[in-house]
Amino acid sequence: MEEKEISQAVISRLPRYFRYLGELRDQGIERVSSQELSDIMKVTASQIRQDFNNFGGFGQQGYGYNVEYLFQEIGKILGLDQNHNLIIIGAGNLGQALANYGNFERRGFLFRGVFDRNPQLYGKKIRDVEVQPMEQIEQFVKSNNIDIAVLAIPKTEAERVAEQLVGYGIKGIWNFAHVDLNVPEEVQVENVHLSDSLMKLSYNINRFHAGGDGRSDIPQ
Amino acid sequence: MEEKEISQAVISRLPRYFRYLGELRDQGIERVSSQELSDIMKVTASQIRQDFNNFGGFGQQGYGYNVEYLFQEIGKILGLDQNHNLIIIGAGNLGQALANYGNFERRGFLFRGVFDRNPQLYGKKIRDVEVQPMEQIEQFVKSNNIDIAVLAIPKTEAERVAEQLVGYGIKGIWNFAHVDLNVPEEVQVENVHLSDSLMKLSYNINRFHAGGDGRSDIPQ
Numbered sequence: 001m002e003e004k005e006i007s008q009a010v011i012s013r014l015p016r017y018f019r020y021l022g023e024l025r026d027q028g029i030e031r032v033s034s035q036e037l038s039d040i041m042k043v044t045a046s047q048i049r050q051d052f053n054n055f056g057g058f059g060q061q062g063y064g065y066n067v068e069y070l071f072q073e074i075g076k077i078l079g080l081d082q083n084h085n086l087i088i089i090g091a092g093n094l095g096q097a098l099a100n101y102g103n104f105e106r107r108g109f110l111f112r113g114v115f116d117r118n119p120q121l122y123g124k125k126i127r128d129v130e131v132q133p134m135e136q137i138e139q140f141v142k143s144n145n146i147d148i149a150v151l152a153i154p155k156t157e158a159e160r161v162a163e164q165l166v167g168y169g170i171k172g173i174w175n176f177a178h179v180d181l182n183v184p185e186e187v188q189v190e191n192v193h194l195s196d197s198l199m200k201l202s203y204n205i206n207r208f209h210a211g212g213d214g215r216s217d218i219p220q
Numbered sequence: 221m222e223e224k225e226i227s228q229a230v231i232s233r234l235p236r237y238f239r240y241l242g243e244l245r246d247q248g249i250e251r252v253s254s255q256e257l258s259d260i261m262k263v264t265a266s267q268i269r270q271d272f273n274n275f276g277g278f279g280q281q282g283y284g285y286n287v288e289y290l291f292q293e294i295g296k297i298l299g300l301d302q303n304h305n306l307i308i309i310g311a312g313n314l315g316q317a318l319a320n321y322g323n324f325e326r327r328g329f330l331f332r333g334v335f336d337r338n339p340q341l342y343g344k345k346i347r348d349v350e351v352q353p354m355e356q357i358e359q360f361v362k363s364n365n366i367d368i369a370v371l372a373i374p375k376t377e378a379e380r381v382a383e384q385l386v387g388y389g390i391k392g393i394w395n396f397a398h399v400d401l402n403v404p405e406e407v408q409v410e411n412v413h414l415s416d417s418l419m420k421l422s423y424n425i426n427r428f429h430a431g432g433d434g435r436s437d438i439p440q
Binding site for chain 1: 329
């Protein structure tokens with residue numbers, strides 16, 4: 001089969017398609033045209049068809065896409081037909097928030113373990129999972145078939161911990177630390193840089209309320 | 221002055237430039253060339269120059285950019301030379317995690333209030349700020365010059381609350397609810413869709429370990 005690299009921009013849009021298709025499905029809607037999808041998702045119909053063509057087009061035939069089929073297929077492409085075993089490193093506020101977010105389980109992301117360096121947290125239960133010392137990570141990853149590690153620790157520790165995780169054979173890192181990790185290309189990293197996101201919001205507020213393009217403050 | 225729309229892709233990269241320049245500055249480095257920035261940031265030098273040209277270029281002169289100047293200027297463009305008053309809606313795990321994230325304050329995002337619908341949380345203090353009932357939001361936003369509301373509530377409530385916030389004159393919404401909000405264009409929305417991010421990670425793990433492009437499961 002011809003191998004074609006699909007751009008990360010297309011991939012970034014897939015979860016959103018998946019989400020909207022899930023909602024249509026929950027409403028009992030069986031078919032949807034690219035134009036209808038376009039109206040509810042505020043993306044052009046041509047963008048939608050172009051995105052779907054990366055995956056063979058999903059067989060739209062005049063009367064539109066089969067919602068259930070499209071939902072399932074995009075789910076498969078996203079790997080949601082398989083379970084992923086996940087651990088969380090860092091049992092602070094963010095780590096606990098993520099651990100408690102039951103929605104992930106619905107999509108096959110199973111919360112298996114949580115680790116912290118603070119001895120006062122050892123044994124504390126988060127959704128029936130006990131916080132363990134960092135020293136246990138290696139053993140735990142290797143004996144529990146852990147795919148994904150969530151880094152909810154400060155950036156000062158994140159690089160070192162990521163390096164260890166790579167050594168233990170982790171496949172993916174969901175990184176909330178405010179640093180870009182250097183890992184080998186066989187380890188996938190998805191960053192959630194919250195400060196970056198907040199700064200982008202700040203930019204957009206500023207730009208709008210300055211009525212310009214954000215350059216007004218900059219000496220020429 | 222000629223008004224030029226700057227693409228959201230460029231804007232998304234600005235916080236990352238800002239972060240790296242801050243680190244260079246903290247290391248006492250005074251000048252940096254686009255090639256050096258390119259090496260540490262893993263973006264091409266031409267991309268960097270192109271991005272900076274959107275804002276007048278920041279005066280690189282053969283021997284590179286002045287780190288402090290560039291850091292300050294990008295900070296200004298991002299609106300970080302001004303304070304933003306921020307409230308958090310939802311005092312669950314995620315709301316508390318965000319409230320406790322002191323780093324935002326360093327960038328001028330001041331945590332002023334937190335609101336929840338659960339009476340058991342009223343009066344509970346998060347960093348010296350008491351959780352208040354949702355009914356107080358209107359009064360609080362109007363009398364405390366609140367710019368930004370953080371939505372850390374379930375998607376079922378998010379649409380309605382966002383609509384109210386728009387009515388109270390909020391300028392920006394940092395949305396963690398798993399839904400795309402419909403707000404007027406004068407209100408800026410920045411989404412952090414955690415599930416989408418995790419699905420993207422799942423896709424990339426899958427693709428890499430299938431050795432293909434993710435299409436292998438899809439019947440042609």
